[in-house]
Amino acid sequence: MDFKDYYKILGLERGASEDDVRKAYRKLARKYHPDVSKEADADARMREINEANDVLRDKEKRAAYDQLADHVARGGSPDGGFQPPPGWDEGFEFHRGPNAGPADHAEFSEFFSSLFGAAERRGAQRRNYRARGEDHHAAIEIALEDAIKGAEREITLRSQEIDEQGRPQWKTRTLSVKIPAGVHPGQFIRLAGQGMPGHGGEPPGDLYLEVRIAPHKLYRIEGRDLYMTLPVTPTEGALGAKVQVPTPTGGIVEVTVPPNARNGLKLRLKERGLPGKPPGHLYLLLEIALPPADSEAARKAYEQLAQAAPFNPRRHLGV
Template sequence: MDFKDYYQVLGVERTASDDEVRKAYRKLARKYHPDVSKEPDAERRMRDINEANDVLRDKEKRAAYDTLADRVARGGNPQGDFQPPPGWDEGFEFHRASQGGPADHADFSDFFSSVFGAAERRSATRQNHRARGEDHHAAIEISVEEALNGAEREIALRGLETGTDGQPELRTRTLSVKIPAGVHPGQLIRLARQGLPGHGGEPAGDLYLEVRIAPHKLYRVDGRDLYMTLPVTPTEAALGAQVQVPTPGGGAVEVTVPARARAGLKLRLKGRGFAGHPPGDLYLLLEIALPPADSDAARAAYVQLAKAAPFNPRSHLGV
């Protein structure tokens, strides 16, 4: 059994504040949670992350762990056949079980059990399993319009819950979610008391939903900005024009296409993206749409244009 470096697991320094530990845990939980992660070792990594967070977010456990780490460092190589030094936890009192008692730590490592197992059992017995429930994380996919305007949605979530026999079982629950207007990709929506139940009368944890934006037929999301392809005719591009453009917030606006515009030109509609400080923008990428030569009149017009305005688009190629 190896000694576990919980600071290394969360990617924080030993001097990290409680807020830094919390932010590091949430970032890693979003990346490796088995419900959303495509990483091949997501389940194992998530167990290590939960274990490290369990220790470092609890002041009593963290102080005891730091003391143990110092003793191990003075004793040499912490890898290999590690065993906690006798009496290492003398003088420490664990006032509560961070995640609701030893049963919640069934999947934690042998290292955790050897270090904190007995203390957890003592704490659970003294406190009658009094502990706030664990927070959970999940993802919710919404449309661009829902993100901009807000909406109410019902979502179904699958997760492990403790059955009447005390054993974990997979259950599905339905929740009503109010999506606030102006949410953007990656933002977390907090549902209070929708995490795991608490113990001994303590409140349940919270559920954090990570916002994801579904692909849209018109708009492409890039951070707080939106991009849309705007088709224009050769005449509109050459001479300039006023054209109508639909906006993601509803309705249409009139946009000026400058004369001699080329395909790929980017026009900016300030503040028409996602809300924020500053708000995002809507960018229009011009695309030249050629009228079809599907009639005698159309073909004659193309012939006349070629004669009136000779043009070689391959001149820069040297041919």
């Protein structure tokens, strides 16, 4: 068996670019394709051209072939009796899919089969492998209002997949996701069949979306409970008052602030948190907001208060 010079078959130099390979192949294919060629050896020449193109347009095959060609040039196959040396393809993996090109490997030469035939057999074994597709995981961030009421959203995901030639590539897809009411941070939404494809006719895996809830300007989430800071005036805190409070569902409720309420007092609005079984609660944390002494009238009011109700908040410190 002789060593085949694929560059010579396509009329190229060793350093030819991918574009050079493509142009050379097209030019020769137009000349020798059996449907149009009048050359007596058109069939044989076309098989050689297809074979050379199959190797030189594939980066992995070409790199392995070039390495082997260097071995032959150093005298690695004397007297024309070429045999690929053991381990010549170590570090390379060859793939072929149904869209790899016009070449038919079954018609390729013994030389080609001796180099890449084992890889073809490994590919066939992989095609006979049966297994359910792998599950994939991703994250989705939603608004608090969506978690409470439920919603339907479109999300765009990027994932790395293996193409039909065995090369990794980034793929973008858009999915419609139904967000159930009452979903909470850390919960997973399962999208059946949206994971990796199965092998050998087995079903694809699933996609699991981890729910994250975007920070809200009013509410903080702890489990199914919601927390909100409720500012009240010193008068409302001291004398008690009824104040209006917005709820996560968009409504407004009236809340009673008890007399002598202190900073940090917690008021509970039952079952006003995230829906569920059981539903969460909404907790209001009182914050005494002091009016600014930015006018003469405000300063006099503070002075009168200090005289009418002397108060030492540091008495427990012993000073």
